[in-house]
Amino acid sequence: MVAVSMRKDVEAWCLQAFGHGQLTPVLPEAGGQMSDLFRFDSNRGEAVAVKVRPESLERIDRCLQLQAFAADAGFPCARPLTAAHRLRADMVVHAESWRSSGQMYAGSDHDFAARSASLLARLVAILEGEAPTGLGAPPPWISWNPPTGSLWPPNPAIDAMDQNLVPERVNAIARSVSERLTQTTLPLVVGHGDWESQNLRWQGTSPTTVHDWDSLVALPEAAIVGAASGAFTSTTIPTLAPMEASEAFIDRYEEATGRRFTHEEREIAWAASLWPALHNARGESLFKSPPTALSELTNQAPARLRLAGIR
Known part of the structure; x- marks a missing residue:
């Protein structure tokens, strides 16, 4: 369960980054998650994924640079839409395109x-x-x-x-x-x-x-x-x-x-x-x-x- 104060902070960040819209927490499919994931549906009709986690701002920014490079090369991944921002003293937030297609494979063949x-x-x-x-x-x-x-x-x-x-x-x-x-x-x-x-x-x-x-x-x-x-x-x-x-x-x-x-x-x-x-x-x-x-x-x-x- 995402804390109410956390959700309010994320909503305020999304308002500044994307305008008005609806923020929805996304429940993880697996345990041990180290981040909180949200879906933000802007009033302009754009759906984005918003990720929050305790992490170094510099590290996440570097990860986003490399992710964008991979996306530009045609690799199947979401494209970053923002740089990393400090949401709180101990939390970093960023947004990327929303991708929900496909299924997880269960097997070891x-x-x-x-x-x-x-x-x-x-x-x-x-x-x-x-x-x-x-x-x-x-x-x-x-x-x-x-x-x-x-x-x-x-x-x-x-x-x-x-x-x-x-x-x-x-x-x-x-x-x-x-x-x-x-x-x-x-x-x-x-x-x-x-x-x-x-x-x-x-x-x-x-x-x-x-x-x-x-x-x-x-x-x-x-x-x-x-x-x-x-x-x-x-x-x-x-x-x-x-x-x-x-x-x-x-x-x-x-x-x-x-x-x-x-x-x-x-x-x-x-x-x-x-x-x-x-x-x-x-x-x-x-x-x-x-x-x-x-x-x-x-x-x-x-x-x-x-x-x-x-x-």
Whole structure:
């Protein structure tokens, strides 16, 4: 439920940006949302999406620049309509075109792995010439090297919870994966850091919209692909994709780019494939939620760690 005071602030911002109209909160299809989404229907007949979240103004502005570049290149995404603005001391707001067509795909078959990986390869190619600067630290579910030097990125509310609820094996795997990923000197590129099925929409086999552009990151290409290969099947409840689905995703990404990953890139991809599941398994443990990601992590971690060169 959006606070009344928040809604009033957003309505006032929309009035200034688009004139009079109707603001409607949009309920998320999946849990764990880090932003509030609204639909604003202006009296001029224009529908826009308005997004509010606690974030750096500079980071969101950079994300919007890259999103606009991708939209101009014909990538299936909403087009930003405003720059980022400070709504409150701790909140940033911006607007983009409203796109609601297409359906979320639920499955882990190889055809979907190929479609999803090819779409990611297309985006990375579009953004290839863009400098991987201004994006700051990655979102927590893909942040394995926080600037604080801690294992997990800082989050006061989460950190205040009983950390003993997190199984030691989760922390142990996270330490090993973090160490492997921080050792690499592979160059940074720009890519999407939350490549889950819940953020993609399709019409049949054709992509209609990629959402969540404030999750752009500057990381090694193999790490972006690897994290996506582990998370791409996640819909309303995040999980870890089956091993064979992740392998198909990585293989198809290589085919789409016409370049095979090096041995190191392969290891980095498999290491990164574990991090979103580690983040989600920690959250499940702290909030005492059903162990969806934790169960898959427990089953798959040994094989994925071996492929990552972690013994």
